[in-house]
Amino acid sequence: MLVLEGISAAYGPIRAVRDVTLRVPEGKIVALIGANGAGKTTTMRTIAGLLRPVAGRILFRGERIDGLKPYRIARLGISLVPEGRQILARMTVRENLEMGAFFRRDRAEVEADFERVYALFPVLKERERQLGGTLSGGQQQMLAIARALMARPKLLLLDEPSMGLAPLVVQDIFRTIRAINAAGTTILIVEQNVRQVLAFADYAYVLEHGEIVQEGPAEVLRSDPAIAAAYLGGRGS
Amino acid sequence: MLFEQLLNGITVGSTYALIAVGYTLIFGVLGMINMAHGQIFIFAALTAIVTMSAFGWPLLPAFFVSVACAAVLGALLEAVAFRPLRKKDVPHLAPLISTIGFATILDDAMIKLFGADSRFVPGKLGGSFSVGGVDVRTVDLAILVAALGLMALLHLWIQKTPFGKAIRATSESPETAAILGIPTDRVILATVVLASGLGGVAGLLLGLSYGAVAPSMGVGLGFKGLAVLVLGGLGSLPGAMLGGLLLGVVEVLAVAYGSSTYRDAIAFLMIILVFLVRPQGLFGETPVQR
Numbered sequence: 001m002l003v004l005e006g007i008s009a010a011y012g013p014i015r016a017v018r019d020v021t022l023r024v025p026e027g028k029i030v031a032l033i034g035a036n037g038a039g040k041t042t043t044m045r046t047i048a049g050l051l052r053p054v055a056g057r058i059l060f061r062g063e064r065i066d067g068l069k070p071y072r073i074a075r076l077g078i079s080l081v082p083e084g085r086q087i088l089a090r091m092t093v094r095e096n097l098e099m100g101a102f103f104r105r106d107r108a109e110v111e112a113d114f115e116r117v118y119a120l121f122p123v124l125k126e127r128e129r130q131l132g133g134t135l136s137g138g139q140q141q142m143l144a145i146a147r148a149l150m151a152r153p154k155l156l157l158l159d160e161p162s163m164g165l166a167p168l169v170v171q172d173i174f175r176t177i178r179a180i181n182a183a184g185t186t187i188l189i190v191e192q193n194v195r196q197v198l199a200f201a202d203y204a205y206v207l208e209h210g211e212i213v214q215e216g217p218a219e220v221l222r223s224d225p226a227i228a229a230a231y232l233g234g235r236g237s
Numbered sequence: 238m239l240f241e242q243l244l245n246g247i248t249v250g251s252t253y254a255l256i257a258v259g260y261t262l263i264f265g266v267l268g269m270i271n272m273a274h275g276q277i278f279i280f281a282a283l284t285a286i287v288t289m290s291a292f293g294w295p296l297l298p299a300f301f302v303s304v305a306c307a308a309v310l311g312a313l314l315e316a317v318a319f320r321p322l323r324k325k326d327v328p329h330l331a332p333l334i335s336t337i338g339f340a341t342i343l344d345d346a347m348i349k350l351f352g353a354d355s356r357f358v359p360g361k362l363g364g365s366f367s368v369g370g371v372d373v374r375t376v377d378l379a380i381l382v383a384a385l386g387l388m389a390l391l392h393l394w395i396q397k398t399p400f401g402k403a404i405r406a407t408s409e410s411p412e413t414a415a416i417l418g419i420p421t422d423r424v425i426l427a428t429v430v431l432a433s434g435l436g437g438v439a440g441l442l443l444g445l446s447y448g449a450v451a452p453s454m455g456v457g458l459g460f461k462g463l464a465v466l467v468l469g470g471l472g473s474l475p476g477a478m479l480g481g482l483l484l485g486v487v488e489v490l491a492v493a494y495g496s497s498t499y500r501d502a503i504a505f506l507m508i509i510l511v512f513l514v515r516p517q518g519l520f521g522e523t524p525v526q527r
Contacts, residue, residue, distance in 0.1 A: 074418035086413045103418040
C-alpha cells in the first residue's frame with residue numbers, strides 16, 4: 001500500500017533520515033521503532049507531506065505522493081495522528097471531528113462515521129461540546145485518532161500514540177488500534193513502547209541515527225537478543 | 238448630550254472595529270500584521286467615491302465597488318507580499334516588510350490616480366431624527382447598523398460554517414489543518430480577501446461619517462485598527478469588535494469633555510492603561526501549557 005524508496009529528509013542542513021526504504025502492505029500493522037532522535041517522526045512527517053524529501057520516492061497505492069501538498073496526501077487517504085496529538089484546543093470536540101471530515105462531501109456517510117467513532121470512544125460523545133484543550137491527555141489522544149478516522153483513511157499513521165499516557169490508558173489505546181486495523185485500516189505506527197507494539201504489529205523496522213538498521217516480522221524481532229538489550233530494557237521475558 | 242456623544246462614539250468605534258477585524262483575521266491565519274490594510278481600504282473607498290461621482294451612482298453600488306476593489310487588492314497582496322515568503326528559511330518578520338512595501342506603492346498610486354486632496358462623498362445621507370430626546374443623525378444610524386450587522390454576520394459565519402471553521406483551524410495550527418485535508422493556502426487567500434473586503438466597507442462608512450476621504454487617512458486609521466487589534470487581544474475577534482467600540486467612545490468623549498487636540502493622545506493613553514492592567518489585551522489568552 002505504501003512504499004518508501006531511498007527516502008532522505010532534512011531539517012535545514014541537518015539530514016534527519018537517510019536512504020530509508022520500507023513498505024507497508026495493505027491490511028497490516030507495521031511498526032517503526034528506535035531511540036529518541038532516530039528519525040521516526042521525521043519519516044512520518046515526510047510521508048504526510050509536511051517535509052519534502054531531498055531524495056527518494058514515496059508511492060501510495062502505486063502512485064508517487066512525494067512532493068504533494070499535505071492536504072492532497074490527506075485527501076488520497078493517508079491520515080496522520082501527529083506526535084503530541086495536536087488537538088485544535090480552541091475548537092470543540094465535535095468541531096475537531098468535523099475538521100477531520102472537512103473535505104468529504106458524502107454528508108450521510110460522515111454522520112454515520114460520527115456514530116462509529118463515538119461508539120469507539122464513548123467519552124468523546126459525552127464531551128462533544130467541550131473545547132479540545134480541556135480534555136485529559138488520554139482523551140486528547142482518543143480525539144486525535146477519532147479525528148483521523150473521520151477522513152476514512154486507507155492508511156493511518158500513528159506517531160507515538162502512547163506518549164505521556166498512564167499504562168491503563170495505553171492498553172486502551174492499543175486495543176483500539178488493533179480494532180481499527182481489524183476493521184480494515186492499514187497502520188504504520190511509531191512507538192517507544194517497543195515491547196507492547198511488537199506484541200501486535202505484523203512487521204517492524206528499526207531506525208538508528210536516521211537509517212534502517214534492522215527489519216523483520218515482529219515476533220522475530222521480539223526474540224532478537226540485540227533488540228531486547230537495546231529497546232526492551234532487559235526487564236523480564 | 239452624553240447619550241448623543243456615546244452614540245457618536247459607538248458609531249465611529251464600530252468602523253474602527255470593522256478595520257480591526259481585518260487585522261485580526263489576517264493575524265489569525267498568518268500570525269502576521271498586514272501593514273497595507275489601511276492603504277487598501279482607503280484606496281478602495283476612494284475608487285468607489287470617484288466611480289460614484291463619475292457615473293452619478295447612488296450609495297449602494299458604491300459599496301460593491303469598494304468591497305470588490307479592496308478584495309482584489311487583498312488577493313494581490315496575498316499573491317505578492319505573503320505567499321512568496323511562506324516557505325522555510327524566510328525570517329519571520331519578512332512579510333511585515335513586504336506589506337509595508339505594498340502599502341507604499343498603494344500610497345503613491347492613490348496620489349497619482351486620485352490626487353492628494355480629500356474627496357467628498359456625494360449623495361450623503363442627510364437629516365436626523367429624535368429618539369426619546371436624543372438626536373440621531375441618519376447617517377450615523379446607517380453606519381452603526383451596517384458595521385454591527387456585518388460583524389454579527391461574520392461572527393456567525395466563522396463559528397458555524399465549515400469554511401469559517403477551517404479558518405479557525407488554520408488560525409490555531411496551519412500544520413494540523415493541512416494534515417486534516419484543509420487547503421490552507423486557499424483558506425489564507427480567502428481570509429485576506431475577506432479581511433480586505435470588510436475594510437472596503439469600513440473605509441466607505443468612515444467616508445460617510447467624516448464626509449470625505451483622503452489618501453493620507455490610510456496610515457492613521459491603519460494604526461488605530463492596529464492598536465485595537467492589540468487592545469482586544471491579538472487574534473481575538475470579539476476583542477477587536479469590543480476594542481474598536483471602546484476606542485471610538487473614548488475618542489469622542491475626549492473631544493467632548495477635553496480637547497480635540499489631545500483626542501488621539503487620550504485614546505492611546507487609555508490603551509496604555511488597559512495594558513498595565515491586562516497585558517494580554519481585553520480578550521487575549523494568557524499562555525497556557527497544553
